[in-house]
Amino acid sequence: MKKTKRIIRAVALGTLMAMTLAACAGSSQPATNSGGAASSAQEGGAAPAAGGEGIFKIGAIGPLTGDGAAYGQAVVNGSKLAVDEINAAGGINGFQVEHRGEDDELNNEKSMNAYNTLKDWGMQMLVGPTTSGCTIAVSDLAHEDNLFLLTPSGTALDCVKYDNAFRVCFSDPAQGTEAAQYMSEKGIGTKYAVIYDSSDPYSSGIYESFNAEAQAQGLEIVSAEAFTSDSNKDFSVQLQKAKEGGADLVFLPIYYNQAALILQQAADMDYHPTFFGCDGMDGILTVENFDTSLTEGLILMTPFSADSEDEMTVSFVQKYQEQFGEVPNQFAADAYDGVYALKAAIEAKGLTPDMSASDICTALMEAFPEITITGLTSSSLSWDASGEPNKEPRIFAIEGGKYVVQ
Amino acid sequence: MKKKLPEKYGFLFVIFLFWLVLTLLSRAGMLTSHFSSLLVPMTYYAIAAVALNLCVGILGELSIGHAGFMCIGAFSSAIFSLLTRQILPGGVRFFLAFVVGILFAALFGFLIGIPVLRLKGDYLAIVTLAFGEIIKNILQAVYLGVDADGVHIALNMTDFRLSPDGITLIKGAQGVSGTPRDSSFTVAVIVLLLSLIIVQNLIDSRDGRAIMSIRDNRIAAEATGIHVTHYKMLAFTISAAIAGAAGVLFSHNVTTMTNISNYFGYNASIMLLVYVVLGGIGNIRGSVVAAMILYLLPEMMRGLNRYRMLIYAIVLILMMLFNWAPALVALRKKLWQRIRDRRPAVGKEA
Amino acid sequence: MSFLNYLINGLSLGSVYAIIALGYTMVYGIAKMLNFAHGDIIMIGSYIVYTCMSMAGLHPAVSVLCAVAGCLLLGVVTERVAYRPLRGASSSLAVLITAIGVSYLLQNIALLTFGAEPKAFTTLIGWKGISLFDGALMIRGTTIVTIGASLLILVGLELFINYTKNGQAMLAVAQDKGAATLMGIDVNKTIALTFAIGSSLAAVAGVLLCSAYPTITPYIGAMPGIKAFVAAVFGGIGSIPGAMIGGLVLGIVEILSRTYISSQLADAIVFGILIVVLLVKPTGLLGKRVMEKV
Numbered sequence A: 001m002k003k004t005k006r007i008i009r010a011v012a013l014g015t016l017m018a019m020t021l022a023a024c025a026g027s028s029q030p031a032t033n034s035g036g037a038a039s040s041a042q043e044g045g046a047a048p049a050a051g052g053e054g055i056f057k058i059g060a061i062g063p064l065t066g067d068g069a070a071y072g073q074a075v076v077n078g079s080k081l082a083v084d085e086i087n088a089a090g091g092i093n094g095f096q097v098e099h100r101g102e103d104d105e106l107n108n109e110k111s112m113n114a115y116n117t118l119k120d121w122g123m124q125m126l127v128g129p130t131t132s133g134c135t136i137a138v139s140d141l142a143h144e145d146n147l148f149l150l151t152p153s154g155t156a157l158d159c160v161k162y163d164n165a166f167r168v169c170f171s172d173p174a175q176g177t178e179a180a181q182y183m184s185e186k187g188i189g190t191k192y193a194v195i196y197d198s199s200d201p202y203s204s205g206i207y208e209s210f211n212a213e214a215q216a217q218g219l220e221i222v223s224a225e226a227f228t229s230d231s232n233k234d235f236s237v238q239l240q241k242a243k244e245g246g247a248d249l250v251f252l253p254i255y256y257n258q259a260a261l262i263l264q265q266a267a268d269m270d271y272h273p274t275f276f277g278c279d280g281m282d283g284i285l286t287v288e289n290f291d292t293s294l295t296e297g298l299i300l301m302t303p304f305s306a307d308s309e310d311e312m313t314v315s316f317v318q319k320y321q322e323q324f325g326e327v328p329n330q331f332a333a334d335a336y337d338g339v340y341a342l343k344a345a346i347e348a349k350g351l352t353p354d355m356s357a358s359d360i361c362t363a364l365m366e367a368f369p370e371i372t373i374t375g376l377t378s379s380s381l382s383w384d385a386s387g388e389p390n391k392e393p394r395i396f397a398i399e400g401g402k403y404v405v406q
Numbered sequence B: 001m002k003k004k005l006p007e008k009y010g011f012l013f014v015i016f017l018f019w020l021v022l023t024l025l026s027r028a029g030m031l032t033s034h035f036s037s038l039l040v041p042m043t044y045y046a047i048a049a050v051a052l053n054l055c056v057g058i059l060g061e062l063s064i065g066h067a068g069f070m071c072i073g074a075f076s077s078a079i080f081s082l083l084t085r086q087i088l089p090g091g092v093r094f095f096l097a098f099v100v101g102i103l104f105a106a107l108f109g110f111l112i113g114i115p116v117l118r119l120k121g122d123y124l125a126i127v128t129l130a131f132g133e134i135i136k137n138i139l140q141a142v143y144l145g146v147d148a149d150g151v152h153i154a155l156n157m158t159d160f161r162l163s164p165d166g167i168t169l170i171k172g173a174q175g176v177s178g179t180p181r182d183s184s185f186t187v188a189v190i191v192l193l194l195s196l197i198i199v200q201n202l203i204d205s206r207d208g209r210a211i212m213s214i215r216d217n218r219i220a221a222e223a224t225g226i227h228v229t230h231y232k233m234l235a236f237t238i239s240a241a242i243a244g245a246a247g248v249l250f251s252h253n254v255t256t257m258t259n260i261s262n263y264f265g266y267n268a269s270i271m272l273l274v275y276v277v278l279g280g281i282g283n284i285r286g287s288v289v290a291a292m293i294l295y296l297l298p299e300m301m302r303g304l305n306r307y308r309m310l311i312y313a314i315v316l317i318l319m320m321l322f323n324w325a326p327a328l329v330a331l332r333k334k335l336w337q338r339i340r341d342r343r344p345a346v347g348k349e350a
Numbered sequence C: 001m002s003f004l005n006y007l008i009n010g011l012s013l014g015s016v017y018a019i020i021a022l023g024y025t026m027v028y029g030i031a032k033m034l035n036f037a038h039g040d041i042i043m044i045g046s047y048i049v050y051t052c053m054s055m056a057g058l059h060p061a062v063s064v065l066c067a068v069a070g071c072l073l074l075g076v077v078t079e080r081v082a083y084r085p086l087r088g089a090s091s092s093l094a095v096l097i098t099a100i101g102v103s104y105l106l107q108n109i110a111l112l113t114f115g116a117e118p119k120a121f122t123t124l125i126g127w128k129g130i131s132l133f134d135g136a137l138m139i140r141g142t143t144i145v146t147i148g149a150s151l152l153i154l155v156g157l158e159l160f161i162n163y164t165k166n167g168q169a170m171l172a173v174a175q176d177k178g179a180a181t182l183m184g185i186d187v188n189k190t191i192a193l194t195f196a197i198g199s200s201l202a203a204v205a206g207v208l209l210c211s212a213y214p215t216i217t218p219y220i221g222a223m224p225g226i227k228a229f230v231a232a233v234f235g236g237i238g239s240i241p242g243a244m245i246g247g248l249v250l251g252i253v254e255i256l257s258r259t260y261i262s263s264q265l266a267d268a269i270v271f272g273i274l275i276v277v278l279l280v281k282p283t284g285l286l287g288k289r290v291m292e293k294v
Helices: A002-034 A040-051 A069-088 A106-121 A132-145 A172-186 A202-217 A236-244 A256-268 A311-324 A328-349 A355-372 B005-027 B033-058 B066-084 B092-117 B121-141 B187-204 B206-217 B220-221 B228-254 B264-281 B284-299 B302-324 B327-340 C002-032 C038-055 C058-086 C093-112 C141-163 C165-175 C177-182 C189-214 C222-235 C240-260 C268-281
Strands: A055-062 A095-101 A125-127 A148-153 A163-165 A189-195 A220-227 A249-252 A275-279 A299-301 A380-382 A397-401 A402-405 B142-145 B150-154 B167-171 C129-132 C137-138
Touching: A040 C058, A055 A069, A055 A106, A055 A220, A055 A328, A069 A311, A069 A328, A069 C129, A095 A106, A095 B302, A106 A132, A106 B033, A106 B228, A125 A328, A125 A355, A132 A163, A132 A202, A132 C222, A148 A328, A148 A355, A148 C038, A172 A202, A172 A220, A172 A299, A189 A202, A189 A236, A189 B142, A202 A220, A220 A236, A236 A249, A236 C002, A236 C240, A249 A256, A256 A275, A311 A328, A328 A355, A328 A380, A355 C189, A402 B206, B005 B033, B005 B187, B005 B284, B033 B066, B033 B187, B033 B206, B033 B264, B033 B284, B066 B092, B066 B121, B066 B167, B066 B228, B066 B264, B092 B121, B092 B228, B121 B264, B121 C093, B121 C222, B121 C268, B187 B206, B187 B284, B206 B220, B206 B228, B220 B228, B264 B302, B284 B302, B302 C058, B302 C093, B327 C058, C002 C038, C002 C137, C002 C141, C002 C165, C002 C222, C038 C058, C038 C093, C038 C189, C038 C222, C058 C093, C058 C189, C093 C222, C129 C141, C129 C189, C137 C141, C141 C165, C141 C189, C141 C240, C165 C177, C165 C189, C177 C189, C222 C240, C222 C268, C240 C268
Parallel strands: A055 A095, A055 A125, A125 A148, A148 A163, A189 A220, A189 A249, A249 A275, A275 A299
Antiparallel strands: A299 A397, A397 A402, B142 B150, B142 B167, C129 C137
16 A cells, blocks of 8 residues: 555656656746846847747857856857847848847856757857857757857867858967967067966967967977966966066967956066967956056957947947947957858848748858958958858057057 | 665656656657756766765765766766777767776776775865866866877877877867767666666665764774775765766767866866755755756756846755755744644655 | 075965965854855955945045955855854755855856956055065065965964953854853854954955956956865864965965976866875864864
């Protein structure tokens, strides 16, 4: 008697558990479409009603919480701004666009969850993920689903290994090689030091290719010192070694968060070499309250400059600041360009929202190598079929707290 | 003391039903892709929580480095799968990947256990944390590859001279990528069931009673002739091995392992500890349920967008207070008692 | 000479660990709980100073006072709301997990309030430091101030604990809560006081951490918190001088291993050394061996 009771209880419990979870899962979809907090998805969703039957759905993924939150938020905000503009101007092929950003916490596993959430929502194209590791993980899924993936800032080589994956930014090897070539061509520096994040794929990826090219160019690297995400506050050793080696140029293939600390600590120890950064360096001038005089003379290879005076940049920066209260960086600009690239490609092929994500993807894969757009990050941005962008590298130096084209 | 069969295996049956219902729903296309993608992770976190509970709840030693064992299992099995991808058929390869992952994790558990288990309390906790961090740090820095000349290992790309036709296994911070996606919900549930059976049987065995006696009173246990070190090592190694199995599922689900501090760092170890404590220390079934619920919670709250993790934190605190605060526990017991007043008391869960 | 330079660098990193570890070990030793949220209280303290100075334009000294007051309040409130209800729970791990919850909560509140973008902290210590041997050796002003402050706090805490009634009450609570209650000590009040002091020390630590490494993000407290925990254990749990020495040693070991062994593996080496030390001296550098009674 007792036994049967127990079995019944077990059955009930198991079924209940599964049912509740499944119910949760089922309900999460309409909930996010109709209600919920003030989210980017909602704001994007409010506009489209006018379009009527069809709405394009563009998803974005990036770390919105956790250590990389600054980068992911920029990507989601930048792409959202582009979508809002497009909607205000009448949409793509007359169809409105809906935008939704999801958090991946800089974690490959969570990024895959974010991707699947967006898929349930009905995403047809993805602008994201923001970081290399997450992009590689998600590109596996996107490849299986044949869903078009355009990462604004996934720099690792493998990010675009599939046909349906494209990127807006330069790859790690492109940046590292370009940096070494530029140094040797322009003859800046005689002895070189590198400080990189050995726990970060972006940073160590650039360092690898920089190192290879520097050897080919015969640049003398006197010190190459690493740090990790667990000890990224104190750079005294790395700087001291560079100083003792007599380096007059320090290459920093890292993000501006840490770079701001490095510049400060170098100044404190009275060490004033030329600093040279990659696209992750962009944003250093916008660190609130930062003493920008420390950045004087810093050279960086960034596709985007918030100081540019062309009409497009000025209007982008202004709108971004109004809406999000921050000066946009290259993450936001890359994402913004990504959305416009999607628009151009959709228009080129005359796609409509009622097509399946897979059909759209196939068409976009054909369209991307054919389009050329003018964007924030390049005046003429086009793509290879391999997924790599063709654009002229831009190199800036900071003078008087502003980017000056080199 | 032998528990009756239905009770002992009742929970396994619950999990089986859980699997059955979800699989049927999934076949019927009634699950969203988001939810289907959560099934495997939530199961391997449940497995890892079971492993940690064996260490924390049954053995009574606080470990905050268990994600390190997951990491070992994940990397060793991923490397195995990469190497044998062309040679072995999927099923056999995945089975052997488990063997490799579990063996490596157990080996490390054993090696780490030798020094660690001499320590007590918070000192032991910090040494497990230290081991977790060391494993993570080394795996982030190392380059590993195989070619015709043999195995290549280096700390940076310059010293890493792999011939072009070789296979790169670990690429420094860029980690391991291209692991086949072999994990499935069914396999994950089978592993979960197996680990539950192993742990449950261990607890109910003579060895298990010896282990728990060490937890309850080490000196008394020693005085009755129980070989403390031996049993500690036994429990710790099994715990590491099970965590390694969870790692195998992890690496064959995520396929690309970069930025490993985010899922194998101390934060991840602490997350596992949260599952264990919330589910009940020493309550193996509780760990499974807590891990699943806590993994799903933030995912289900994606609609809340930026407030998601904030709400999650609040819910976590409230759940802890509800489950553990003596005042609330007493209150709950009272209510429970009132409900059950007429019925004879049913065996309470540990 | 260059060795001396690295040693000084290590001292300067170690001094930051030390000052965090002091607050940590205080709560740790007396309330017998690992306060995982301690690092995040430091972060909140830094944001308060930042807001006061950069936004409200207050005087640095006033800003620091605001931060101390803010953190004190925060510490006492979290203790009352999140930790006290769990006192007497059947496992001491319960309160540890709640502390993790509090840590997430504080991080996310900061993320929502201040955003994810890093903010640069204007250092409060204008003094550049001492230059020896014609600038060949340089001791940063922040380092000297941090070590000075740590010493001051160390002496202050020792005096407070050993020579005041409340301090003695803390020692009693740390040893045996039940017996302390029997002696007429209000355990709840004493632990609240511990949290109040520990959290105000966190504010001071936050100011010094951000003076030495002047960027603030919602996550700056997490890693130093863990390192301080390591330092506290390294020095011997509950020993206040131990925490200070543990912090300094940890900083020096970290810098020297990064310098002379490998910058990539520095973390692993530091933790490796920690393990070896704990194996040789299982209760930390200054920890007392407690005899087990049957």
